[in-house]
Amino acid sequence: MIEVEALTKRYGAFTAVSALSFCVRPGEVLGLVGPNGAGKTSTLRCMAGVIPMSSGEVRIAGASLDADPVAAKRALAFFPDEPRLFEYLTVRQHLAFVARIYGVGPYEDLARRLLEELELADKADVLPGELSRGMKQKLVIACGLLHSPKVMFFDEPLTGLDPLGIRRMKDSIIRRASEGASIVLSSHLLHLLEEVCTHVLILKKGVKVADGTLEEVAARFSNGEAGVGLEEVFIRATGGTEA
Amino acid sequence: MIGALLYLRLTSLRNLVVYRVRRLRQPKYLFGAAVAVAYIYFFFLRRLSYSTGAQAAAPAMADVGRVVAAFICTAAAGAALVRVAFAWIAPSEKPGLRFSEAEIAFLFPAPMTRRALIHFRLLSAQAAILLTSALIVFFFRRMGDTGGGRVATWIGWWVILSTFDLHVTGTNLTLARLRDRGRGFVLWRVLAVAAIVSYAAAVVLCAAAYLNAHSAGFLAGSGPGAMGRMLDGLASSSPLRWLILPFGVVFAPYFARSPADFALAIVPALAVVALHYLWVARTEVRIEEGSMALAERRAAARTAMQRGEAPASAGARPKPLPGPFPLEPAGLPEIALLWKNLLSMRNSLLNRRTVALSVWFLVCGLMVARTVLAQNARGGDIYGPIVVMLCFIVAGYTLLVGPQIARQDLRGDLPNMDILKTYPVEGWRLALGELLAPTAILTAVLWACIVVCAFAFDSRGDLEWLTPAVRAAGVLCLGAAAPFLCLLQLIVPNMMMVLMPGWYQATRSRGGGIELMGQRLILGAGQLLLALLVAVPATIVAALVLVSAYWWFGAAAPALLVALLAVLSILASELVVALWWLGERIAGFDVSADSR
Known part of the structure; x- marks a missing residue:
């Protein structure tokens, strides 16, 4: 469960996210959308504990990110848009390192299954420099899933993946949610959100414009029209301009 | 064009x-x-x-300047020979010229001849050479002053650097052409290396023969004047004067003492530069692939440097290595960070240059050790104090400069900070784990210095009090304090990085103008000041406890051990506070601040 109350992030005089509140329950997938510079990545990074909030409260699986960051972080996984890997650690060594950091315990079987699922088994002993961008992204996903997180944050999860990888990623997100994970994902690919998300939150200039289930948000901006897609909803909600 | x-x-x-x-x-x-x-x-x-x-x-300063200049030029000529010999011995797979990635992107597809590209490269090099020559004259003129005017010295250095640059460029192009031809590539290389080695051997043998024959006469005199006369005699002796003629022509404008000397020297020197230019300009060869590979390597080196890694390692592709020790899935997270950083460090250090340097230092160390032992066996101790002094220098360098070199800590992981910050690990533990690998390396160097010092001190004569017991206690004390000192020293630059990420990142780029030079100076001074602040309480307590304990026990060894306990408790306290503080800063560290 992710509980966010009045989350605010300021960079000097500029407010990137302003008093944002929402809740993602187990089994829900929240799609975070908004124009460029709307504050999506700042929101995700604050919720993952990567950057400090200026004010507000975030609770991850019941633990306050501010008061008990270790417990909160033990329950979450953050998947950044750009895969960040340690240059000198092989795929297998990455998993060994992450297992130790998260105190996973015997991890070898789970790691092997993840590598097979993500088609990285034959790359287990190579360094990230020899992996394509898509494979690096898969390794980041394997590392993030190794400690079976209850909360997941995805920032543009499909970037760099091939069509098969995209299909598998969507299935994986839906499956993890059905297994009880709370998931927030940020993406500009609205068709992904329509396929995967149960809820959507639209941000503009750091302020929440709308949130709710896809149907609720669509109903709010459809003006009584039938069959209005998320793309049209997004354009109407954000006024068709950049942040 | x-x-x-x-x-x-x-x-x-x-x-x-x-x-x-x-x-x-x-x-x-x-x-x-x-x-x-x-x-x-x-x-x-x-x-x-x-x-x-x-x-x-x-006026004696002129003699000093000429002697220093002679040594500088000898060293420069030796380095040039080694550089050229190395190019022939181990030519790169695809020899190329130095272009930036942007220059390659814009110029290589442009309608330009290869010769125009080479000229562009030469023009770029000339800009750098003119500036370098001016800086040498500006900053170091007094050190190697040969008595000529500033402009003459500037032109002299321009001739030297231009010839060297053109010669290396010409060698690379020639090698590329020979490789393209295929036939006789190895034979040409063998012949070239044999010629260079024979030439160097002939110069060294002739110089040695002259010095053996005339050193007694010159040693009767003293001072830079005698040394200058000896060097003049050496340079004008036959057959050495003919052997070093090519270098002599190039160096002559730099050594000219008067405008008339300079006018006589500059004409043949410019002819040498012109011949080199013709050699480079007329060598038709494919340079594109090699230049692109070189640009990629340089870009990788620059990125690595900004990440805090050794630039030398950036050119080589890293290889998968087994972990430094087996990493159990359960246990302290700090050990996992140590494991990761040691693995990264090994890959950075295991390159040809580091291995060659290590072998070189090992050989020198063994030769010095052999000499020290031989001297001690003969009852004299000439080299012992030198070894001790060298150890002190290395130890001081390790403590003060080592933290700037060993960067496999938070500084090296700055690009991965957003991932590190999602780990369920307290800030101070993250800091400690990140600092352990460089601490281990620097501590190992300090321990080696301490042990060598302990054996190098000769306890005869004035140092009779240096009994084996005192020696052992001293080694134990310094050895125990070493990791604490290294850790504290490493915390300082990491604190600076966390406190001022924008400032710290700016100083990671090479060059960057006078303002970045000032920023580096400020960071260096800050490091030194904080090191002193950390050391002062421990030093005062150590002195007080040592005197008191010596008075109490009446023996040095137990007094040293008691002082050690006091010092360690102070250092440990400082360490706990510093780590806690650093951990708090990491927890509140705004990763996005590094781009502001």
Whole structure:
């Protein structure tokens, strides 16, 4: 469960996210959308504990990110848009390192299954420099899933993946949610959100414009029209301009 | 075409200057520039104006300058020979010329001949050479003053550097052409290396023969005058004068003492430069692939440097290595970070250059050790104090400069900070784990120095009190304090990185103008100041406890051990506070601040 109350992030005089509140329950997938510079990545990074909030409260699986960051972080996984890997650690060594950091315990079987699922088994002993961008992204996903997180944050999860990888990623997100994970994902690919998300939150200039289930948000901006897609909803909600 | 290239160079230069001047509006750059200007004034300009007046009253300075200049030129000639020999011994797979990635992207597809590209490269090099020559004259003129004017010295250095640059370029192009031809590539290389080695051997043998025959006469005199006469005699002796003639022609303008000397020297020197230019300009060879590979390596090296890694390792592709020790899935997270950073460090260190340097130092160390032992066996101890002094220098360097070199800690992991911050690990533990690997390396160097010192001290004579027990206690004390000191020293630059990420990142780029030079000076001074602040309480307590304990026990060894406990408790306290503080800063560290 992710509980966010009045989350605010300021960079000097500029407010990137302003008093944002929402809740993602187990089994829900929240799609975070908004124009460029709307504050999506700042929101995700604050919720993952990567950057400090200026004010507000975030609770991850019941633990306050501010008061008990270790417990909160033990329950979450953050998947950044750009895969960040340690240059000198092989795929297998990455998993060994992450297992130790998260105190996973015997991890070898789970790691092997993840590598097979993500088609990285034959790359287990190579360094990230020899992996394509898509494979690096898969390794980041394997590392993030190794400690079976209850909360997941995805920032543009499909970037760099091939069509098969995209299909598998969507299935994986839906499956993890059905297994009880709370998931927030940020993406500009609205068709992904329509396929995967149960809820959507639209941000503009750091302020929440709308949130709710896809149907609720669509109903709010459809003006009584039938069959209005998320793309049209997004354009109407954000006024068709950049942040 | 050359006009377009000149436009690119001059416009880039003008924009760079404008950009840097505008950047001074930011306080951090303005402050850095002010510090650098003050440093240059007090350490160079003031001395320069002072020395100009003093030089007339001290003609002996000219002799000193000429001797120093002779040594500099000998070293430069030796380095040039080694560089050229290395190019022939181990030519790169795809020899190329130095272009930036942007230059490759724009110029290589452009309708330009290969010769125009080579000229562009030569023009770029000339800009750098002219600037370097001017800087040498500006900063180091007094050190290697040969008695000529500043302009003559500048032109002299321009001739030397241009010849070297053209020769290396010509060698690379020739090698590329020979490789393209295929036939006789190895034979040509063997012949070239044999010629260079024979030449070097002949020069060394002739010089040794002359010095053996004449050293007694010169040693009767003393001072730089005698040394200068000896070098003059050496350079004019036959057959050495003919052997070093090619170098002599190139170095002659630099050594000219008067305008007439210079006028005589510059003509043949310029002819040598012109011949080298013709050699380079007329060598038709494919340079594109090699130049692209070189540009990629340089870009990787620059990125690695900004990440805090050794630039030397960036050119080589890292290899998968087994972990430094088996990492159990359960246990302290700090150990996992140590494991990761040691793995990264091994990959950085395991390159040809580091291995060659290590072998070189090992051989030198073994030779020194053998000499020390032989001297001790004969009852004298000439080298012992030298070894001890070297150990002190290495230890001091390790403590003060080592933390700037061993960067496999938070500084090296700055690009991965967003991932590190999602780990369920307290800030202080993250800091400790990140600092363990460089601490281990620096501590190992300090321990080696301590052990060598312990064996190098000769306890005969004035040092009778240095009994084996005192020696053992000393080794134990210093050895125990070493990791604490290293850890504290490493915390300082990591604190700076966390506190001032924008500032810290800016200083990671090579060059960067006078303002970045000032910023580096400020960071270095900050490191030194904090090191002193950390050391002062421990040193005072150590002195007080040592005197008291010595008075109490009446023996040095137990007094040292008691003092050790006191010092360790102080250092440990400082460490706990520093780690806690650093951990808190990491927890609140705004990763996005590094781009602001």
